[in-house]
Amino acid sequence: MVSIGARAFRGRRDGRLIDDLPSTRRVVPHLMPTRLDAIVYYPQHLEVDVVMDWLDEVNRDRPAEERIRFFHVMLAALARLFHQRPELNRFISGRRTYEHRDISFAFTVKKALTDEADEVQARITFSGVDTVDEVRLMVDAALERARNHTRNESDILVSRLVKLPGPLLAAVAQTVWALDSVNRLPKMLQDAIPTYASAYLVNMGSLNAEAPFHHLYRRGTAGVFVSIGTIRPEPVVDADGEIVARRRVDVVYTVDERVTDGFYLVRSSHILQQMLNEPALLNQPTRR
Numbered sequence: 542m543v544s545i546g547a548r549a550f551r552g553r554r555d556g557r558l559i560d561d562l563p564s565t566r567r568v569v570p571h572l573m574p575t576r577l578d579a580i581v582y583y584p585q586h587l588e589v590d591v592v593m594d595w596l597d598e599v600n601r602d603r604p605a606e607e608r609i610r611f612f613h614v615m616l617a618a619l620a621r622l623f624h625q626r627p628e629l630n631r632f633i634s635g636r637r638t639y640e641h642r643d644i645s646f647a648f649t650v651k652k653a654l655t656d657e658a659d660e661v662q663a664r665i666t667f668s669g670v671d672t673v674d675e676v677r678l679m680v681d682a683a684l685e686r687a688r689n690h691t692r693n694e695s696d697i698l699v700s701r702l703v704k705l706p707g708p709l710l711a712a713v714a715q716t717v718w719a720l721d722s723v724n725r726l727p728k729m730l731q732d733a734i735p736t737y738a739s740a741y742l743v744n745m746g747s748l749n750a751e752a753p754f755h756h757l758y759r760r761g762t763a764g765v766f767v768s769i770g771t772i773r774p775e776p777v778v779d780a781d782g783e784i785v786a787r788r789r790v791d792v793v794y795t796v797d798e799r800v801t802d803g804f805y806l807v808r809s810s811h812i813l814q815q816m817l818n819e820p821a822l823l824n825q826p827t828r829r
Contacts, residue, residue, distance in 0.1 A: 553724045555737065555762060556632065556639030569799045570636040576757045576764060576797040583794045583803075584752075585810045587817060589772055590788050595820040609677055611790075612744050615769060616667075617676040617823045618816040620644050623739055624669025626809045630739050631800040632762040635722050638800060639762075644669050647735040647763065648742045650687040661687040662735040673824040718760060736761025746771045752793045764797035 552558035573579040592614055600608040623630045623644045630641045647664040663683045671679070702713060720726045731737045736758040745752055745768060752770035757763070770791040777787045796806055816823060 552639055553634065554642075554728065555731065556634070556641055559631065559638040559640055562638055566638070566799075570633050570638070573799055574636065575759055576633065576799070577759055579798040580757055581796045581798045581803070581806070582754050583796065583806055583810070584754075585792045585794070585814075587790050587792055587814060588787060589790050589817060592817050592820045593772065593788055599824075607677075609673055611746065611772060612769070613673050613677045613680060614817070614820055614823060616646065616665075616680065616742075617671055617673045618813055619646070619740070619742075619767065620667035620669050620671055620676070621816065621823070622809060622813050623667075625812065626805070628801040628805050629765060629809060632764045633797065633799050634724065634762070641739050641762065643667075643739075645738040646740050646742050647738040648744065650684055663687045664735055664738055670827045672826055673820070721760070734761055736763045738763045740765040740767055742767045742769065744769045746790065752791045754793050755795050757795050757797060764800050766795040768793040768795075 569579075589611070592611065596609060596611065596614070603609075627640055630644060632639055632641065643666050645664055645666040647662060650661045650663050663686070665679050665683050667676070667679075702710060705713065717726065717730060735741070738761070741758070741763045743753075743755065743766075749771050752768035755766045755768050757766055770793075772788055772790045774786045775789045776784050777789075779785050794806070794810070
């Protein structure tokens with residue numbers, strides 16, 4: 542039992558226990574004890590002509606610092622998708638299934654586009670009904686915090702831990718994961734580890750690179766990894782059988798199969814495409 546404020550919840554601080562699963566879903570974590578045993582890769586070719594035309598329109602009279610980027614649209618769409626499709630927001634801990642209490646995405650921020658520049662982790666929590674403009678402000682604030690990063694108590698703790706001798710550090714790590722398996726990991730450590738999130742994202746489009754097939758992290762709660770590639774014009778056969786150029790982006794999902802099945806994942810990807818086909822709706826407020 543976890544108590545938050547005046548309310549009590551069954552499960553973890555960061556997750557609600559799901560105890561009404563079918564028997565087949567209950568046994569899967571025992572057949573595949575870790576998410577590395579249950580990795581599924583699913584590539585998707587997203588059509589983005591409509592989104593890019595919409596971005597041209599909404600950004601026409603905006604100053605550069607207020608322009609909406611494709612990454613903002615993707616984050617808003619993914620947050621709504623996780624809100625509408627809650628199985629995507631689940632994770633396994635101690636061979637039991639939990640659902641995140643919020644929707645949060647983590648990603649790495651380079652302080653500068655150089656090989657030597659430091660990398661900082663950013664994590665944003667969404668309501669699941671945020672507009673694209675709200676997401677833009679949230680991302681800008683997160684990037685500002687990351688690039689002007691000042692050390693907090695979690696950073697100081699982690700920097701001290703990594704200075705320990707190898708065997709002692711390994712023992713500390715084992716203790717941390719043991720505490721997590723029984724839902725006793727201190728919040729400070731949980732907040733310091735970016736893989737405690739709904740999903741981890743990488744935006745390779747910012748580097749003009751393609752989406753990689755990325756692994757899942759064994760530790761943490763992120764059961765989904767989303768790799769976003771570069772938007773490029775590609776030849777496509779249209780409904781009339783003509784070859785036309787359309788802008789597309791490759792996205793690769795790496796998913797822990799223990800929390801959802803292939804049908805649910807494919808259906809979710811179709812819904813994401815539908816959202817991108819009507820981007821103006823993503824910038825309209827909905828009931829929270």
